[in-house]
Amino acid sequence: MAINMRPSQALRLWQQVAVDEVVAGIPDLSTRQIAILLTIYLDPPPHTVRGLASRLGVSKPVITRALDTMGALDLVSRRRDEADRRNVLIRRTVTGALFVERFGDVVIAKARELPT
Amino acid sequence: MAINMRPSQALRLWQQVAVDEVVAGIPDLSTRQIAILLTIYLDPPPHTVRGLASRLGVSKPVITRALDTMGALDLVSRRRDEADRRNVLIRRTVTGALFVERFGDVVIAKARELPT
């Protein structure tokens, strides 16, 4: 069952979720950071800096810096790939999993409240 | 008709939209900026710095700075309220309206593509 919504509903949904996040005092992530975070948690591992940079069409330092910031928030963690020590494997954390899960719940709740 | 979706669909939708925005090279707005922008375009005017700060539970400088940035991107504009010259009325722009409209279309498109 594909999800169908009108433009006004789509925009209202995005607004409600964004406002809810701001009011809740959640870390103010940028669109880039959200894209990286959700890709790590939704797409199958392994995730590497280069892979994420390629997927998002950004430079590697962009990924490195985003991982620095989100790592400080304990939303993701990094670990050397022992098979090929040039690689860094990006891993999920308990905190990050809870964050993503809660975020999904907010989206669902706001979607359910949308006016017809 | 309320929109119903499962957690995996909600998160996947957010990821698809965020990744699409990043790949498209859109200005990398923060969650705060998006909340402000959509509130200006979806909620009925007039919009003031104080009103937005109150609505989002943030300080006035946060709103002022976000308006500076989004004003430089021509997404919003400011104008003195001639009735009460202490107020600044935040106004929509053609560029901003197109940006918001296009964003809504992206959300709809990604929602329609969601797997069952």
Add this chain to the structure above:
DNA sequence: ATTGAATGATACGGACCCGAAACGATCATG
């Protein structure tokens, strides 16, 4: 006119991010 409240902008030191370039570490190939 004078005082006080209200509004939005600004100053401050500190932190983060940008794109481009260079870097060290590691691997694969000869």
Add this chain to the structure above:
DNA sequence: CATGATCGTTTCGGGTCCGTATCATTCAAT
């Protein structure tokens, strides 16, 4: 072993944003 490619990080100057406090302007009430 060398050599070159690959991977992630770091550096650089410049910009943006943070929270807190203060500011100038304007209005309202004495």
